[in-house]
Amino acid sequence: MGRRVLVALAGATALVLIPSPAAAQYLDPGASSVIVQVIIAGLVGVAAVVRLYWSRIKAFIASRRRPSTGVPTDQQDR
Amino acid sequence: MPGRIASSFRDPSGHVYEIGGRIFRTVREPGRLDFEFVRGTGYLESKVRSGQVLQAHVVPNETLADVAPDACYVLEHPRLEFVSHPYEWSFGGLRAAALLTLDLHREALQHDVSMSDASAYNVQFDGPHPVLIDYLSFRRYHDGELWAGHRQFCEQFLYPLLFTAHTGVPFNAMLRSHLSGIAASDLLALLPPLRRLSPSVLLHVGLPARVSRARSRSTASAAEHLSHTKLPKTALLRMLEAMHRWVGSLRPRGQRTAWQTYADVNSYSEGERGEKARFVADFVATTRPRTLWDLGCNTGDYSKVALEAGAGRVIGFETDQSALDAAFQRAEREKLRFLPLYQDVLNPSPDQGWRQGERKGLQARAEADAVLVLALIHHIAIANNVPLVEVVDWAVSLAPSGVIEFVPKEDPMAAALLALRKDIFPDYTRETFLAAMSERATITGSREITGTGRLLVTFRRK
Numbered sequence: 001m002g003r004r005v006l007v008a009l010a011g012a013t014a015l016v017l018i019p020s021p022a023a024a025q026y027l028d029p030g031a032s033s034v035i036v037q038v039i040i041a042g043l044v045g046v047a048a049v050v051r052l053y054w055s056r057i058k059a060f061i062a063s064r065r066r067p068s069t070g071v072p073t074d075q076q077d078r
Numbered sequence: 079m080p081g082r083i084a085s086s087f088r089d090p091s092g093h094v095y096e097i098g099g100r101i102f103r104t105v106r107e108p109g110r111l112d113f114e115f116v117r118g119t120g121y122l123e124s125k126v127r128s129g130q131v132l133q134a135h136v137v138p139n140e141t142l143a144d145v146a147p148d149a150c151y152v153l154e155h156p157r158l159e160f161v162s163h164p165y166e167w168s169f170g171g172l173r174a175a176a177l178l179t180l181d182l183h184r185e186a187l188q189h190d191v192s193m194s195d196a197s198a199y200n201v202q203f204d205g206p207h208p209v210l211i212d213y214l215s216f217r218r219y220h221d222g223e224l225w226a227g228h229r230q231f232c233e234q235f236l237y238p239l240l241f242t243a244h245t246g247v248p249f250n251a252m253l254r255s256h257l258s259g260i261a262a263s264d265l266l267a268l269l270p271p272l273r274r275l276s277p278s279v280l281l282h283v284g285l286p287a288r289v290s291r292a293r294s295r296s297t298a299s300a301a302e303h304l305s306h307t308k309l310p311k312t313a314l315l316r317m318l319e320a321m322h323r324w325v326g327s328l329r330p331r332g333q334r335t336a337w338q339t340y341a342d343v344n345s346y347s348e349g350e351r352g353e354k355a356r357f358v359a360d361f362v363a364t365t366r367p368r369t370l371w372d373l374g375c376n377t378g379d380y381s382k383v384a385l386e387a388g389a390g391r392v393i394g395f396e397t398d399q400s401a402l403d404a405a406f407q408r409a410e411r412e413k414l415r416f417l418p419l420y421q422d423v424l425n426p427s428p429d430q431g432w433r434q435g436e437r438k439g440l441q442a443r444a445e446a447d448a449v450l451v452l453a454l455i456h457h458i459a460i461a462n463n464v465p466l467v468e469v470v471d472w473a474v475s476l477a478p479s480g481v482i483e484f485v486p487k488e489d490p491m492a493a494a495l496l497a498l499r500k501d502i503f504p505d506y507t508r509e510t511f512l513a514a515m516s517e518r519a520t521i522t523g524s525r526e527i528t529g530t531g532r533l534l535v536t537f538r539r540k
Contacts, residue, residue: 040281040313
């Protein structure tokens with residue numbers, strides 16, 4: 001994975017989050033830790049959205065499959 | 079700084095002092111509001127009651143007026159009997175300390191309290207139970223803040239555990255050289271290639287290693303920009319939970335070693351072993367040591383004997399990682415006040431860190447009331463060529479009284495050490511041993527416990 005990809009990925013996940021002032025700490029969290037946490041926040045956010053809409057996604061997938069099962073076709077009518 | 083403990087300098091919120099054998103912690107202005115907030119939640123009191131956080135009570139500021147006139151509050155902690163360092167812990171010990179740190183952080187968040195760091199040096203052990211000692215790690219949680227201690231947690235807990243879990247090599251030597259912890263890039267280079275591909279390793283090791291290697295201005299400015307991003311509390315909790323599951327699932331890779339099975343294959347008969355245990359128990363019952371050191375404790379057989387005979391607590395030392403881990407598990411399982419630690423007596427923990435005062439070496443912490451040196455001196459004298467008189471001198475220097483076992487060359491275990499080499503130890507005899515002992519201590523009792531002439535001696539230092 002290239003550096004640009006990493007930064008872009010972190011940036012993209014940050015879009016779903018709201019900016020806030022950094023808390024004053026005596027430890028330097030390090031650039032890598034900040035990026036990892038922002039990605040994790042993004043993943044958790046995506047997972048939450050998926051969970052929220054899971055029933056709709058399932059219904060959507062089921063509706064896409066339905067035409068091939070159970071319903072009589074023109075061919076069977078003949 | 080007079081009285082200030084040498085390792086207490088990183089956090090401006092407060093410092094730790096040792097005055098007249100008592101331990102105090104100051105809360106300074108930068109940490110005052112956080113301290114007052116955390117105190118108001120009652121969270122720490124509940125954790126003190128459950129034994130997960132070290133006790134502390136507020137004492138008058140005048141107690142430290144001479145050395146810390148700027149203190150907003152002064153707390154007093156009970157003095158720890160023995161301070162151990164993370165690079166001396168067993169795999170199970172480091173894992174238990176990691177899980178405690180995550181548990182405390184998760185529970186704290188329910189009270190809007192967070193932890194400002196995740197240093198392994200903030201954890202000490204009471205027997206096999208980890209206890210957090212740093213009150214000032216707890217701060218008010220600000221909605222959306224990042225986990226400031228994430229990198230520290232990874233470097234001081236997660237990476238050493240992953241290293242041993244995936245390579246089978248003990249983390250101790252590496253952690254002893256790198257006091258701030260193992261770097262992500264070092265760990266990544268050492269992990270087997272397939273292990274690098276797991277999603278968790280990619281995220282928590284691969285990515286940080288990659289970013290730290292990049293060190294470019296664009297990465298730094300991206301990180302700076304992102305550091306203003308809110309991490310929702312649910313995301314922080316999920317991260318802590320996921321980390322907890324991951325750390326809890328780690329086991330040291332590798333096989334049982336010779337030492338772990340030593341108790342079954344040594345040169346004693348059942349009756350001789352019982353006699354040795356009785357001798358140790360009699361010594362402990364007579365001397366009643368509050369703290370006893372068991373050098374070369376193996377899986378802790380005689381540590382347990384000593385505890386049952388009335389020793390207050392036992393600190394065991396062992397080099398074999400598997401035996402050490404078995405000993406730690408035994409202490410947990412059997413609820414023994416026994417802490418087995420990694421220590422190579424031929425190269426014990428040195429004074430190290432900032433100005434070589436930050437982390438004390440083993441000798442500087444030798445405050446035991448008694449010591450057990452069982453089935454060990456032939457390994458030091460024969461396998462490592464240390465003159466017998468020096469071995470005795472060292473053993474007697476560790477505590478005012480103890481039990482030492484002399485293993486003669488005729489014993490099968492000692493004979494095995496000489497099987498492939500020339501015997502260059504004409505002075506390795508029972509007579510030299512007893513003469514060296516008598517010069518430094520009063521021999522208060524002795525018993526020959528095997529047909530091959532293994533000799534147990536109790537001493538009181540002169």
